[in-house]
Amino acid sequence: METLQRLTRRQVDALRLVARRDAGGPGVPLNAVAEGLGVTAPSALALLGPLESNGLIARFRGKSRLTSRGRSCLDEYLRHHRVAESLFARAGLPREATHAAALEVDLALSHRTVQEICEAEGHPSVCPHGRPIAPCSSSGGGRRR
Numbered sequence: 001m002e003t004l005q006r007l008t009r010r011q012v013d014a015l016r017l018v019a020r021r022d023a024g025g026p027g028v029p030l031n032a033v034a035e036g037l038g039v040t041a042p043s044a045l046a047l048l049g050p051l052e053s054n055g056l057i058a059r060f061r062g063k064s065r066l067t068s069r070g071r072s073c074l075d076e077y078l079r080h081h082r083v084a085e086s087l088f089a090r091a092g093l094p095r096e097a098t099h100a101a102a103l104e105v106d107l108a109l110s111h112r113t114v115q116e117i118c119e120a121e122g123h124p125s126v127c128p129h130g131r132p133i134a135p136c137s138s139s140g141g142g143r144r145r
Contacts (some may be wrong), residue, residue, distance in 0.1 A: 018033065027061075033047075081102050
């Protein structure tokens with residue numbers, strides 16, 4: 001099973017929050033993660049633990065930073081999500097419904113499946129909301145984890 005497929009929705013939310021708030025700074029304090037996710041500090045810590053164990057974030061002195069592996073995983077997640085949005089848009093869902101539909105499946109999709117959907121969809125370069133979709137990897141099945 002790929003790293004992305006092992007994450008929960010809330011763990012992805014935590015990873016995205018750390019990426020957004022860190023932006024090259026000294027890291028994101030635990031209380032900021034908790035506040036951003038609307039949970040208590042112990043709950044935020046429980047979400048961050050598996051991210052750290054998987055090498056997606058590094059924690060130092062109570063602050064979390066995205067690692068290069070975390071950045072790659074987050075980029076893969078965004079690709080999965082945006083390809084799923086494009087698929088749902090092509091299937092006829094209104095643009096405003098594609099995001100919610102993609103949230104239902106994006107974490108379950110393997111890299112191979114995303115690659116196949118992307119090829120079937122003619123390699124869309126943007127999602128229905130105009131955000132860029134990273135090109136397919138040349139390995140034919142996406143990166144393996």
